[in-house]
Amino acid sequence: MHVEHLKTFGRGGIHPDPHKRATAGLPIEDVPPPMEVRLPLQQHLGDPAVPIVKKGDLVRRGQKIAEGEGTGVPLHASISGKVKPIDRHPHPTLVMAPAIVIARVDDPDLAPLEFPVDPGWRELPREEMLERIREAGVVGLGGAAFPTYRKLQLPPDVRVDTLVVNGAECEPYLTSDYRLMLAEPDAIVEGAVLMARIIGVKRVLFGVESDKRDAARVLAGVIRRLAPDGYEMRVDVVETRYPQGAERQLVAALTGRTIPPRALPYAVGVVVQNVATASAVYDAVCRRRPLLDRVVTVTGPGIAEPRNLRVPLGMLLSELVARCGGITDDATRIIAGGPMMGRALPRLDLPVTKGMNGLVLLTGRGPFEDGYGPCIQCGRCLEVCPLGLEPDQVSVRVEAGKLAETAPYGAEECYECGSCTFVCPSQRPLVQFMQVAKSALRRARDTRSVA
Amino acid sequence: MSEIPAARPRPFVVTPGPHLRVSETTSSIMWWVNASLAPAALWGVVVFGPRAFAVIIASMAGAVAAEWVGTAAMRRRSTVADGSAACTGLLLALTLPPLLPAWAAFLGGAFATLFGKVIFGGLGYNLFNPALIGRAFLMASFPVAMTSGWSNPRPWFGPHLDAVTTPTPLAALKEYGLEAAARLISGPGGVTGLALGFRPGSIGEVSVLLVALGAGVMLARGIIHLTIPLSVFAGTALITSFSGAPLLHLLGGGLWLGAFYMATDYVTSPAMRSGQVVFGLLIGVLTGVIRLWGGYPEGICYAILIANAVVPALNLWFRPRRVVAMGSPS
Numbered sequence: 001m002h003v004e005h006l007k008t009f010g011r012g013g014i015h016p017d018p019h020k021r022a023t024a025g026l027p028i029e030d031v032p033p034p035m036e037v038r039l040p041l042q043q044h045l046g047d048p049a050v051p052i053v054k055k056g057d058l059v060r061r062g063q064k065i066a067e068g069e070g071t072g073v074p075l076h077a078s079i080s081g082k083v084k085p086i087d088r089h090p091h092p093t094l095v096m097a098p099a100i101v102i103a104r105v106d107d108p109d110l111a112p113l114e115f116p117v118d119p120g121w122r123e124l125p126r127e128e129m130l131e132r133i134r135e136a137g138v139v140g141l142g143g144a145a146f147p148t149y150r151k152l153q154l155p156p157d158v159r160v161d162t163l164v165v166n167g168a169e170c171e172p173y174l175t176s177d178y179r180l181m182l183a184e185p186d187a188i189v190e191g192a193v194l195m196a197r198i199i200g201v202k203r204v205l206f207g208v209e210s211d212k213r214d215a216a217r218v219l220a221g222v223i224r225r226l227a228p229d230g231y232e233m234r235v236d237v238v239e240t241r242y243p244q245g246a247e248r249q250l251v252a253a254l255t256g257r258t259i260p261p262r263a264l265p266y267a268v269g270v271v272v273q274n275v276a277t278a279s280a281v282y283d284a285v286c287r288r289r290p291l292l293d294r295v296v297t298v299t300g301p302g303i304a305e306p307r308n309l310r311v312p313l314g315m316l317l318s319e320l321v322a323r324c325g326g327i328t329d330d331a332t333r334i335i336a337g338g339p340m341m342g343r344a345l346p347r348l349d350l351p352v353t354k355g356m357n358g359l360v361l362l363t364g365r366g367p368f369e370d371g372y373g374p375c376i377q378c379g380r381c382l383e384v385c386p387l388g389l390e391p392d393q394v395s396v397r398v399e400a401g402k403l404a405e406t407a408p409y410g411a412e413e414c415y416e417c418g419s420c421t422f423v424c425p426s427q428r429p430l431v432q433f434m435q436v437a438k439s440a441l442r443r444a445r446d447t448r449s450v451a
Numbered sequence: 452m453s454e455i456p457a458a459r460p461r462p463f464v465v466t467p468g469p470h471l472r473v474s475e476t477t478s479s480i481m482w483w484v485n486a487s488l489a490p491a492a493l494w495g496v497v498v499f500g501p502r503a504f505a506v507i508i509a510s511m512a513g514a515v516a517a518e519w520v521g522t523a524a525m526r527r528r529s530t531v532a533d534g535s536a537a538c539t540g541l542l543l544a545l546t547l548p549p550l551l552p553a554w555a556a557f558l559g560g561a562f563a564t565l566f567g568k569v570i571f572g573g574l575g576y577n578l579f580n581p582a583l584i585g586r587a588f589l590m591a592s593f594p595v596a597m598t599s600g601w602s603n604p605r606p607w608f609g610p611h612l613d614a615v616t617t618p619t620p621l622a623a624l625k626e627y628g629l630e631a632a633a634r635l636i637s638g639p640g641g642v643t644g645l646a647l648g649f650r651p652g653s654i655g656e657v658s659v660l661l662v663a664l665g666a667g668v669m670l671a672r673g674i675i676h677l678t679i680p681l682s683v684f685a686g687t688a689l690i691t692s693f694s695g696a697p698l699l700h701l702l703g704g705g706l707w708l709g710a711f712y713m714a715t716d717y718v719t720s721p722a723m724r725s726g727q728v729v730f731g732l733l734i735g736v737l738t739g740v741i742r743l744w745g746g747y748p749e750g751i752c753y754a755i756l757i758a759n760a761v762v763p764a765l766n767l768w769f770r771p772r773r774v775v776a777m778g779s780p781s
């Protein structure tokens with residue numbers, strides 16, 4: 001028998017139940033414009049967007065409604081309609097935050113803006129490409145929502161040689177990237193080539209987990225057709241193993257390089273971008289099309305009809321859920337993003353934001369609802385931590401109030417993948433212990449450096 | 452398209468991530484350990500009769516009662532349901548001679564949880580294996596009952612109809628030499644008898660096969676790994692090969708129970724595999740040394756207790772290797 005050795009990262013990791021079957025076979029469906037969208041000014045990392053429309057304005061889908069100031073990016077109307085008073089509304093991460101609300105107006109005068117292909121798009125200078133990406137409001141669509149133009153603008157002394165395109169999608173339940181790779185492989189590959197040109201590399205590596213081989217094959221076919229001369233482009237099938245899609249783990253799998261603690265991928269000459277981001281970059285550069293929708297996997301045991309949907313940004317989760325047959329009576333938890341690193345939402349009257357790649361409705365009691373036990377020193381968390389950290393040691397010190405003593409056990413390096421918490425038989429909230437220790441250590445260091 | 456109910460009967464639950472976890476819990480692990488010990492315990496009862504049953508029940512009752520009283524006295528949440536106290540009591544019982552008075556077994560079980568675990572702060576904080584603390588207590592308090600309470604298998608299994616108290620093969624080996632030990636187990640088929648349990652011994656260690664079966668269940672479920680037991684065997688084999696009867700040492704006595712069930716206790720063994728190798732070897736070597744040159748024919752119990760004391764140091768020495776770039780400052 002032929003045993004295949006898939007590329008993967010070195011230590012740790014877990015194999016959670018994938019739960020992808022409910023939606024893996026479902027193509028992406030377009031959601032028609034909802035009656036209303038709420039577009040928070042802050043849905044990316046960086047300064048919030050500044051509104052350039054006011055109450056009563058009529059806007060067309062695709063029109064810019066807020067300017068990207070400072071480190072932020074602009075925001076665009078995802079449906080045509082009338083701007084309602086700009087006010088604070090429930091926000092998925094910020095509790096309450098200002099948002100532009102647009103009520104749908106069906107009027108031929110308010111037809112969506114057209115974004116025809118710019119014939120010279122392949123020959124644009126680097127600065128122009130970056131500006132189009134910024135202007136289109138593109139952010140990391142894999143969940144981080146970091147403005148893409150900033151990630152592509154490297155510090156002057158940094159040399160990179162590789163672009164890694166992340167199609168691992170290691171979070172259980174989620175299939176949005178998978179379906180996008182099948183639906184828009186050309187846009188993804190073109191977007192990747194554009195980004196490679198921006199950062200000045202000719203080596204582009206796609207990483208796709210082994211449970212999505214068909215997507216890997218499709219991408220590989222497109223690469224054969226579209227890869228420019230002199231480019232090294234390939235798709236690597238990586239082991240299906242959480243957190244394979246984390247930047248550190250994917251870079252290790254594809255390039256064999258280890259990103260130092262607390263450093264960014266460019267420290268080892270790599271830039272990582274998600275497949276959905278690549279597609280958005282293509283739209284932004286080739287036809288100045290802003291980011292107006294995103295693909296969301298709505299799934300989980302708490303939803304009647306799981307689906308992969310292309311959703312206008314700002315659409316309310318309640319409407320999104322209604323499009324999927326509604327929630328079941330026993331749904332207890334709403335998770336924005338994947339169940340490993342996503343966050344639980346208290347309510348459904350929240351908008352879809354740029355970083356929201358999934359909505360997972362879970363049933364039953366959550367991991368920490370019944371409290372947690374003492375560390376029984378089983379060593380499982382040590383075995384699965386992909387960074388070799390010691391969450392057990394950090395957790396007992398945090399419990400004892402000895403925050404300063406957590407430093408030797410790696411609290412500051414933890415990127416909160418949750419593998420340790422997933423396996424802990426005492427159901428200890430280890431990620432939270434790591435967070436508490438991390439912020440305490442950072443505070444201590446900051447005050448020291450100020451003094 | 453269905454309507455979204457305006458008011459839900461229950462609010463959505465907001466808990467920190469990750470929102471998925473394995474189904475395994477501390478208490479599911481403990482109950483699996485208990486269940487995997489059941490065949491060996493039942494066989495002990497079959498072989499030795501109702502007195503063995505009384506010892507098992509008394510020891511478990513003592514352990515659970517002390518845990519309940521102890522946590523109540525310290526005003527902590529009762530941890531009886533997690534199965535760890537029952538597990539301590541059961542493990543202790545399996546190391547006891549079948550003719551030990553039931554009240555002594557009860558005391559042993561109570562001492563095991565109270566002074567082996569509760570006073571350290573409960574599960575997770577104890578340094579020594581609670582069941583072995585209980586056994587050490589009984590050895591010190593009831594030395595005669597603890598060393599002479601061995602019984603031969605019940606009449607229908609063996610030829611030794613007369614004996615009420617008789618030495619275990621290892622005790623015979625120590626006191627009278629290889630010949631005597633061989634005679635003792637030569638009844639229903641020598642080493643086979645040793646493996647099956649047709650021979651004198653403590654309640655749970657009589658059948659190596661059933662202990663191995665239970666261990667197999669724990670291995671298959673990923674509750675334990677082979678690292679510690681194999682290291683223990685390696686250490687014992689190394690030392691006892693000097694004695695000329697390593698097989699008797701490896702198959703006999705409580706080595707299997709100790710190696711698979713006591714040395715693998717999470718709390719009192721090193722967290723890292725590398726530390727576990729050293730820990731296991733230490734236990735194995737100490738067991739051999741105690742058996743060959745020390746005062747006790749068994750020895751695994753004291754070997755494990757001594758090794759338990761070294762665990763904090765092993766946990767300091769053997770830590771995970773941090774994943775960092777080559778040449779990175781940290």
Ligand code: SF4
Nearest residue numbers: 385414416417418420
């Ligand atoms: S959450 Fe942090 S400590 Fe836990 S496994 Fe992931 S990186 Fe390691």
Ligand code: SF4
Nearest residue numbers: 375376378379381424
């Ligand atoms: S997994 Fe939980 S119980 Fe086990 S060592 Fe880590 S923190 Fe302790």
